Amino acid sequence: MMRLNFLFLLLGLNSVGFAQQLLPIQHDTNAYNQEYIINGVADFGATSIQNSLSSKFLFGGNITNEIKDYSYAKHKGINRLGADLSSEFEYRNMKVNLFKKENLGFIIKAGYYTYVSSLYSKDLFGLTFYGNENYLGENANFSGTRFSSMSFQKIGFGAINKKTKSTVSLNFYSISNYAEGNIREGKLFQSASGDSVSLTFDGEFQYASTNTFVKGYGIGVDLDFRIPVVLREGKTSYIQFLAKNLGVAHIYSAVTRYAADTIISFDGFTFNQLVGDANIFNSNSSILDTLGIDSTSITKVRFLPGFIQIGKIVDVMCTSKVQSFFGVRMYPSVSYVPMIYAGVHYKTTKWLDLGANVSYGGYTALRFGLYSQINLKKFAVGISSEDLVGIVSKSGMGQSIILRLRLKI
């Protein structure tokens, strides 16, 4: 028991201060008048970047050649990474009868979300962390690279079924950051002697370029349907259909878009280009024009980076000491492959639940998770990680910490 407590302490000390939900999600049909729930998640996953490197971006410090080498060796042709940093507060009121219907209460929720995802080549990692000297006489290929990032805030209003605890909410979003990039073809060739370089580039990058905090707005829904099913004779289980932040956003402030479909070769300036009245530094022509890069300002409508999760959840009312949970989670992103997960929930005492899970997919590959929840009379605290290896090992490929606070009145 002391060991477990020590592990929980470590989990906490290695996490960052975000909170959301996911594992464990429990089905609790107890009747309460009100519930206050704070969820938070800080989740980073990658197929090829070890924590020894990614932790430097989180906590700072110098990325040594040894750290780079370890991660570089893990890279394949195409690699993925992604991060979900979000927190959400939800208030549930089951004392009132919404729309004068006895089985409906209302919910109010608010939150802050940041999603980052990328699909990239091994050579792009190599160029970024080693430079082009390693590629002398070779092509560095970064075709197929994609990148997207969005931060937004949400406020939502909805209804809750007092009996099934299913919820639906209509949400309004404020978009605070947006960036997206796509390189259809990208190759950098440098001669063996390094005295010429050639860049083939077909792609674009766009980002919300104004300094205002609110750069756009959006509308979407959250759905949480609990569906009772009989998986074993005489025993009812609950399948959850969870959809978060399904909607669209309109980024109305200027989105600067750079696009190019060009081949640039450079083997050095001539002296005439460097000195004299007609030198390149006095030239009025834009560097972007010279490089064949189009720059435009546009507005943009994008899907919100929401997700859908379908799975069997733990039933609080179940008398069994051990329950299973499993499911699949999907983000509408090419960098994210559907993640399947399964786990075991163990009720150790009246006040302490423990669980373990395994998952495959998402922004990374195989992950092992662990969670615990302490249940008091009016208060529940849960802490978990979907990537146990990432918590304890620098060789892990991600970090995950999930916190949940729940006040029941």
Add this chain to the structure above:
Amino acid sequence: MNVKKLYILPFIGILFLISCNKEKTTWDSNWVTPLINDTLSLNNLVNDSTLTAGMSTFYQVDLTRTILNLGIEDFVALPDTLITHNFNIAVPSLTVPPGFSIVNEVEEHTIGNSAVQLKKIRVSNGVIKMEVFNPVNTKTFFTVQLPGVSKNGIEFQEQYEVPAGTNSNPGTIVASLDISGYDLLLTGVSGGEYNVLQSRLVVATDPTGPSVTVTNAQVFKVNALFKNIKVDYARGYFGNKIISDTTAYNIDFLNSITSGTVDLPAVNLQFEIINGMKIDAKALITTVSNTNYLGNTVSLSGTQIDVPLYIDQATGNWSSLTNSTTLIGFDGMNSNLETYLENLGKSHTIGYKLEMNPFGNVSGGWNEIFPNSRLKVKIKAQMPLAIGADGLTLRDTFNFDIKQDLEKSHVESGILVLNVTNAFPLSSSVKLFLMDVNGVVLHTVTGSSDIVSSLYGSIDPSDGKRKMNSEVNFVLNDATLLDLENITNIAVETQFNTPDPITSANSQVLIPVGAFIAVKLKAKLVLKAVL
């Protein structure tokens, strides 16, 4: 300890982490980028006509510069001149029938200035703006004649029909006549004058009009304004004119020399005076001197300095005009020319004096300048392009304004790699002095080796040129790059030598035709990314 209380600790830990300032994320990466790729030959430095190859495999210097070039416009200039021709009848009153003509005497008008006594000129460009005033109350016909003004043998004559008028409000005609190509004989009625233009006026009453009474109070008047007159031929006496000047010029390239010596081959320097005018002249080279980077001034001395030389006038006429050419030559035998040139003067002074008609009007007013007449003074020098350099050091300073914020991604260290293919028989070593705003040298970056003379290389069978490849590295260490903030100027110091591959002693070398230096500069940089 109550186990439940342990759950507080993760949240305390989280708060603790949030409150911490994150250390910056950093890593090093190695980048190689080309910077300069160019080939320099002597064609980049001088105009093409200065260097000639001829039949030789080595360059010859054929330097010709014109320091004086005068034409007719410098001797003859006619200001805009207004000629007014008035006349009235000699009797108090006269009734004249229709078609009656009144002929006026020829009048003379002085044009130009007395310093130049023009007998004849030809107008290459110009107009006469005519204003004709009729004071009588019937239409009249004015005939304006300019005796001595002709084109292709036809004398200038223009007729104007002028409406009726009064003495106070005369009938008026305004006209503009192009007189390009007209010859103007300016010798007056007597034929012995100069700068004198003649005019005559004939006024006829309207042959179909009534008889009119003309009084001596009525003035017939013609204004002729000679405007923008350009002359391409002139005859006369153009005066005793002295043209003198002291020309100073700098050779900026030599201004960069800071030490060392050069050895130049024997050279022949000539001043060529070409006279295409039929005017006698006297020329004098008053001074030739230069001052080098050390402040040493050497004056060219010789038997022809400050000694007057008489210049013959041209001979022939028009298409047969033949220039007279006079040479003033300096060489190692009659002057200290070699010493003068090897002083490597950065600032030069040449003084000369040219006197036209030094003996006055001894030609009877028969100086002539034709359209193609020029009076020129040229400097000419011919020599093989050869140089012996012994530690000849050039230093030039450039402004430098590249800063980097060490708190952001920056270059941590680097090497500039200079790859050179040298087809010049000179070797050189390069140093960079990185200086602050006060000129204090903060860092010195010395090239790892010399750019080696082509004489140490081999002949490239593809073009038959002897070449030598060199690689010179300039190491930019951490300390140098950390100091970029304070560096405002970079002095590039290059020391040239012309070593003989056998003796290693510096000696004079000929510069082969087509010699070049191909330069490829690339940077190998260690970039520290800071996020």
